[in-house]
Amino acid sequence: MTQQPWLKEYPAEVPHSYDYPKHNLACFLEEAAAEYPNTIALEFLGKKITYDELLSQSRCFANALLDLGVRKGDRVAVMLPNCPQAVIAYFGILMTGGVVVMTNPLYVPRELEHQLADSGSRIIVTLDLLLNRVRQATAKRPLERIIVTSIRDYLPFPKNVLYGLKQKKDGTAVKVGYDEQVLSFGELLGRHPAVPVLAEVDAERELALVQYTGGTTGLAKGVMLTHYNLVANTIQTRLWCYRTDNGKERMLAALPFFHVFGLTVLLNLGVYAANTLVLLPRFEVDQVLKTIHKKKPTQFPGAPTMYIAIINHPEVRKYDFSSINFCISGAAPLPLYVQERFEELTGGKLIEGYGLTEASPVTHANNIWERRKNGSIGIPFPDTEARFVDPDTFEDVPIGQIGELAIRGPQVMQGYWNRPDETAKVLRDGWLLTGDLGKIDEEGYCYIVDRRKDVIIAGGYNVYPREVEEVLYEHPDIEEASVAGVPDPYRGETVKAFIVLRSGAARDKEALERWCREKLAAYKVPKQIEFRDTLPKTMSGKVLRRKLIEEEDGSSGGQ
Template sequence: MLPLGQHLRPPHHTVPQMCASALAADPDAVVIHAFDRTWTYAEVDAEAHRLARALAGAGVAAGDRVALFVQNDPIFVTGLLAAWKLGAIGVPINPMNTGRELAFQLEDSAAVALIALPGLWTQVAQQVVADGIGDVRLVILAPHTAWRQDGEQFETSSVPVPPELLGRVGSAEVVSADTLPDGSDYTPGAVCADDVALLTYTSGTTGRPKGAMNTHGNLTFNAETYVQMSALQPGEPILAIAPLFHITGMVGHVLLGLRVGAPIVLSHRFHPQVMLESIRHSRPVFTIGAITALMALADCPAATAADFASLRTIYSGGAPIAPALADRLEGIFGTYVHNVYGMSETSSPTHLVPRGQRAPVDPVSGALSVGRPVYDTQVRIADEQRADVQAGTYGEILVRGPQVTPGYWNRPDATAESFADGWLRTGDIGFVDADGWYYLVDRKKDMINASGYKVWPREVEDVLYTHPAVAEAAVVGAADAYRGETVIAFVTLHEGRTVNPSELIDFCKADLAAYKYPRSIEILDEMPKTATGKILRRKLRGT
């Protein structure tokens, strides 16, 4: 890892330039492992080219948005590269999203094309598109590929398409074979480092999801950061344990692999036993993922020390690691699990524990350091007036650097609030010690961090308020040994109404992703409130 403060300019400023350079260097290099199949650079590029032709034939052009509603599958990579070939903007969507959540992101981004798995199409997306939500004029369904799910293999079956959507929906095999209307090829989009490459949706102070605008320069900068932190060499596999729609999986798996020529080991979705089989088959050298996923992998009954012997470097982000847990995982994996800190707005890391070093433990709080700033990145700890505080003093973490996005998609108000004077206000409370190590203490906002996923209480409350029996609702996070935090809710009921907590949980399940719905709900006679009528969340938390 580069010494703190040392400058290194990434060799490429856009993702297409980065990929073209790698393709030219070794077109036969394997860049994807997915169970029993492999894809070389040349094969990935050819499929991306075919998909780009299909998108161009539907009128997709530079600056348009292309949504991806898939798992950790090869079409995520080829579909994203196809969008970038046209100069379009990728919109990765969480495959756990419900129809309501998907509809919001399609409408907010004004996506003109959607790439989806057949199962997610029939279960979730088809009704959203049929309802005319958003501007989607082309739907590409993923190839009918065999995946393993929960240790079993299955084939996707043919997908029926409603008559009203005929002509707008097709399988990737069919649409990628089609030519443009005039038989010509598409015109590649001209992009520069400052052009937006991705909209990665996050939550903010209002609870309404916002699309962080990750530019090509942001992404290629942090791809280089991962090159430095991983020390990967061409041909050394990456275990894709993080979801690719998340900024960590996007940069720490996909872009790192494409940048280095390191095979990205894809396993459709996270399942410990399936992931263990992928490790045995592909012998990955590097991985980064949420601590909950690493814990599940470590606790897999069939795992042995020999299974993890190939993993030279492991990083964990999304939630702080307890020192005792870090020691336990090191004993199982045989290598130290390094902390990394970042967010969607910073295109993944701003801080990390340098490879080969161990994070210090704060003697007062017992917290494990999240690391030091990566190269070319400035960090401040500031008080409410945004004035710097002394080492050891708690304050909000502010960052600026080449990986920080220019703001949020079509949200100038939120951009002005979070990106002030060139500094990103992270909303996280932390401190720096006298030796330059940073520690994350608490969140300034009420955001809940469940298994590395961020949950905004207001979104859950909004769903609860749609139940006819609920008069008031308040959602908070509670400590959880496995998930880090879990979502719990408190409600009061309208007079004369009755409902069971289990019914309310099932009600939320129908409209919220699996990591968002409350695991427990308590019905109160009265909410604790301030004199002005504001619900006291700290009372509900018991703090």
């Protein structure tokens, strides 16, 4: 598509193009601290940190990393929930010119082992509660250093004391044995100066982040995102949110920073705009409701499951949501009834966007305050081009017809870490083939109708069927297994396993669930298990996953 009809749909305040700075991503923090030093950057369960304090602590951590031998291009993993330490570590690594590897704290050792080994991470920053898991994952390939912190380290008095007492009562207290390999996050900050550190980078070529995403192969791939990719996508998002004021917004950070959506639309955007980030270590609907009521956030980016949990809460009417100006929903399709109900409750706007890890991640969004089209993913961001193409010929399909969405823009990744063959499959002449099927209308609004990939999006998390199947196949009682996503009113999709047992094996669903929980993060564990005598297959013996899904939703006459 040579024309860009969507530009006519842009609000007058949003430019079609922008000159994105080519600098280290950590410049966002330096600039925010210079202009808004006393503005609260982070609120964490009562603890407040200003931009000046955040900059100082990030510099202390950067100097600590330099003292440990970290240099430009070295990978450093961060395995933390949303807490001040995650932000300090993130910017400290960037300041050294190191590459951040954001890691999901829900990962089990098997998943973590692959990510750390594949990325070649030298150091990991993690919680005391996760230390044993990290040790298991690094038994074969030890890391140079494990930097350990605790949630209580950044809790205000008396919460820090109460947290420690609760851990002792629950039996969850962890005694960390510090040595030359295992270091204390707080001790490192305390003995290193806040001397300015900012590595000069070739922003368009040098990496800021290796963000892992899966694929139908079951092996997670590292997406290589440069400083320029992330700077550009942050500014594109800020341009879209034109009715906001730098230094004045309050952003509820319930989306995890280890997910690229949360990383860009909360952490990077929040710091770029010198906003206050109200951090929640995890999404718990009661805590979110109380936080909105008390802390009065103006923005609340999230996944559809978050908004579904809120609108269905039995006591939702007790809480005041009037502070919310707008929310951008991503990570999964947003049901229309959820959008309408949430807007009714808050008086604010809830709009759907679209993106993928390979694009930093945001490429499309509906207008927040101007015209939007429900059911669409909206229109492309500034400097972003979109086409729907025939996946075989790469030629444009006619308007209104189904094709594969291809994206080109400054936010598109360099490629997959150490996987040139995989990169070549999805990048063509600067265009990123997304694997998503959809269409565009005459005005440039885009619609996603299906995915070429078999990825299951459960509660905003990507689940890759092959990975779950491999775990099931390791079970001695299982002869055949296939995993697919089936509709779920809360999670959007949920994971279902179709299993053929070996002769004489017992149909024990609970035992299979326990097996999976030992080897997979909780959100990947099948929530439904169906035992079958056979699985539908092609002539060549390949299981027809689509046939299973059709049977599940009754479109082929039921089971």
